[in-house]
Amino acid sequence: MEAHGGAASGLKRVLVLAFCVAGIWSAYITQGVLQETLSTKRFGPDGRRFDHLAFLNFAQNVVCFVWSFIMIKLWSKSSEGRAPLFKYCGVSITNTIGPAMGIEALKYISYPAQVLAKSSKMIPVMLMGTLLYGVKYTIPEYICSFLVAGGVSAFALSKTSSKTIRKLAHPNAPLGYGLCFLNLAFDGYTNSTQDLIKSRYPKTNPWDIMLGMNLWGTVYNALLMFGGPFFFANWPYANGFEALKFCRENPEVAWDIFLFCLCGAVGQNFIFLTISRFGSLTNTTITTTRKFMSIVVSSVISSNPLSLKQWGSVIMVFTGLSLQIFLKWKRKKA
DSSP, X not given: OHHHHHHHHHHHHHHHHHHHHHHHHHHHHHHHHHHHHHHHOEETTTTEEOOOTTHHHHHXXXXXXXXXXXXXXXXXXXXXXXXXXXXXXXXXXXXXXXXXXXXXXGGTSOHHHHHHHHTOTHHHHHHHHHHXXXXXXXXXXXXXXXXXXXXXXXXXXXXXOHHHHXXXXXXXXXHHHHHHHHXXXXXXXXXXXXXXXXXXXXXXXXHHHHHHHHHHHHHHHHIIIIIHHHHOTTOOSOXXXXXXXXXXXXXXXXXXXXXXXXXXXXXXXXXXXXXXXHOHHHHHHHHHHHHHHHHHHHHHTSOOOOOHHHHHHHHHHHHHHHHHHHHHHHHHHO
């Protein structure tokens, strides 16, 4: 009887894990397709591009704020011991600027290149750890870093197909990769500060963080996109007024943006579920494999042909990431 109960419990756990994998993969792969569509497709009879890509971050802030507010009202019982909203005021600045840089990079490099560049988060982490804090890493960890750095570098230096380049708004690989690495730097600060808030306020749950970050993100992006163009004629950031006008003239864009935001909100909830049930290491494994599948989907569905050298670079990067995950699993088991 006890064995039967254990088997049933094990089956339930496997089914929940499969549900989490399916949720994360479907939400973020679909979001990636929509992101690439919005950054490369021409809309309307005039064949215009949607140039205000940072508007996607503003829209996602609004949708995720509403989503987290609903989740808190449905599931959270008490606000006692949770971080107050003003605690997210500072860290939300980097959380506004960083993702905007990452999505703006799609004007200059392809979606697979952006995914690869943003997968190399371990490199600045290890570099800063070594230079600033004297952290000693193992030889296998350096091998992981070498594989990822080498793969990203080889992909950046390899020749991109003319078909892919024609789809870009302003092809400029150095600028595109530079924006991605700045995005990683800002993300590093954002993530560490979120961890600090969580440690100081242990009763803070993921929806609280989601609410606080997206509340201030909505405020900052609204000021940048609707306040900046109002006061400055040549405003360099996304113009919210023009973005809304473009959406009114091309309802297809508005629908794609809404689906993009919805995928982000749903995906975050699956990540919360995965971390709460299986831990952050399992979540890292799932999201890493999702990134690889996003590149495959982009190559097949979005007609972004990759050369054999580029596929070799992709495999090199994800071999390094897989080895890093294996080392973490090994340490956890030990």
